[in-house]
Amino acid sequence: MAKRKGLKARLLAGAKRGYGFAGFLLRRSLRDNVIDLAAGLSYTALLALVPMLAIALSVLAAFPTFDDARERLRGAIFEILPSEQASAANDQFQSFLDNASNLTAPGVVGLSVIALLLLSNINGSLNHIWRITQPRPLASRVLVYWALLTMGPLLIGASLTLSSYAFTLAQTASEQVIGSFVGLSRLVSILLAAVGFALVYFIVPNRAVALRDALTGAVAAAVALEGLKALFGLYIANFSSYALVYGALAAIPIFLLWMYAFWVIVLGGAEIAAAMPEWRVTSRRDGGTERLANRLALALSVLCRLAEAHRDGASVQRARLLRSLPATPSELDESLSRLRRAHLIQRTSGDRMLLARDLSQVDLESLLEILGLRLHASIAWPEAPRRVIQALDEAHASYRKASLASLLDDPDLLESTARLRPVERAAPLKLDEQEEAGTVD
Template identity: 35%
Template sequence: MTISQNPAPSLAERRTRILDILRFTLDFAGHRKLTRVASSLTFTTVLAIVPMLAVVLALFTAFPLFAEFHKALETFLGESLLPPSVSDTIMRYLNQFAAQASGLTAVGGAFLVVTSILLIMTIDEAFNEIWNVARQRPMRQRLLVYWAIISLGPILVGASLWASSVLARESLGYIGNLPEGLSLLLNLVPFLMSVLGFTALFMFVPNCRVLWRDAALGGLGTAVVLTVMKAGFTAYLTRFPSYTVIYGAFATLPIFLLWIYLSWLVVLMGATVASLLPALRLHRWALQRQIGAQAVDALEILRILWRARSTLPPGRSLGYLEKHLRVHPDALRDMLGALRELGYAVPVADGDQWVLACDPARADIGPLVDRLLIDRAQTELRAGTLEALSLTLQGNPPVLDALFAGDATENRNDDAQY
């Protein structure tokens, strides 16, 4: 017997799929208004960068042991995160401003800390918006995380960079010429630190579960694009010094602002890619646009919860639903939120486990269809038709029990594989 296999996709099909994925990603980025968010983060960064550096400088100054860490961190910021043509000027002014700000009173110091926290809160809100997280962390927990980032983050990064530089110096002193592999690894330390930093940012900032491989791929892509962008930015400023001709000595400021904006745009796009990887991996990037798909998936969720009403513990976890339905976590959270508001299902166990909250023999599907199939944002000319359709659906719709009848025996074996 010959086993038929699906033929490999042709070059045209692959090109079409890649274009569809890129279009889906760009549409998602446009829907989240990433350019506007990048502008907001640029403005907040300009306001908060000096206070944040002042806080970091105060920490390094208070503990002379960290002096070498401060130098390593400053070198990393100047060489890895800024174009060489402006890094020296920017770092010199920032250090001067931070040194002057470190002499403020207690009230002024508190203002610096608050301004630094506001920047991190803006980043937190932007990332949660990208991951479509509706519920923020409690304020106390957020403040603890922010303070840990401000206080411990620079010290840990500076310590790792200092250790790599010390290792390089010691190796040069005792061995002479380093092996090519070790030399390449030491040269890649700043790049690897950027990858780890972005990975941690994408994995821990959103108040939802992010797979480490998705965060790592997003962090790697962000670091690569930033490195390429820095090289291109430097080449442009070197060969086409139009900003210097127009602005003269004042050219550093617009260049710095443009660099911050482009950097934030790249970081936000990296976060967008990391958030969309589950949908791309499940090949749901095209199905999400089909009319009625969300309503069908919501009914499937209710069917799964109905079948699991007698299990121990009752209900199903978010991981189970995501794996069984093969839907993006954002879409799953939206549907579960709608089911909760309509009284069909409720979360238990800190929101990770969901159970059926209605009687299938009495609960009809009218409100569900009304919520997920009827677009209330239509024009006023169609408002009467939409209202009539809504009333018709709520007049004598089938109950859930009628939809689920005879389903338990048919699908009992399906649960065993999950």
């Protein structure tokens, strides 16, 4: 009986965590405008489809093992189209590929630029989802794009080859095992799609992504993609009303809808991979709420760790700054960016950070200004609210004039305030023009 109650409690706790994560993921996706990002990628993919497929088929042509897979890839492209339009679309596509093979060097460069445009938009969308503001160096981006252009077609070819092999075995097997082979082929397709998505989520963002988070998002995207293929196949096989409405143009809306749904799934998997570490952190912090005090606590924690390393003449790797802190990577990036623009810290080679200024010459008020956390109400507010905010701000005046070094050495403010002396600032901390213009939130 006790075991049953314990199991029920664990199930309820797991369901509560799942419900909380689902709400967190939904809010995060809405803030990131995933729907709009998918629409933009769909539009770019229309321009880059033929160049990308030409490159993919060229990569597969270099491997004789994938000869059958190359033909199956071409066939799979038109499976979502109505039968009466699939043949004409295939002829047009073959004409495009023939023309592409006869291009001169400038034409090949043009096609490559269009293909790279799609990859650049994918990179930008994923960086937006992961809250990354600093892109990779150009050389690193080129290597990532090249890996996607080469590994992607090979994974697709392997998926189609294994699927073809499974269906061949199913045709020669008894009826009892046909269903098993079909299920196996779908499982292999999901696994290979998951590997491809995981590589994208793990490699493309300019940030260290935990492998388990990338795999979780990739598996979710792969399962959703397999479900999407099944739904589209069911719709096309049983409902022909779209052909009556659009006639000869029926292939266009179906193809656009398919492409849009595909990018929603890809970005949705990325949202899951990016949201998981944030949820693990924020769920430990005031029930998942984000408070302004956390920004100050994070900045003080970073400065404290850098000050300890500075005493030993060392720097700290960026990833180690976040260790055991209840903060997300994106929050750390924002804090580091503000501190760097104020010349409090510097970045060295190897993505390492070091203290750039003596903390005994910097007071808390300066740090609050850097983080945009000063209590200040504009004149536009009514007098009563402004006086309340002003009173709150003045109540902490003695703390704001204390140096950061004194506060970090003696954090017991209630007992040490009387012993903390205002620092004589050698020079005001200069922020970048962007912050001086009032863009700090």
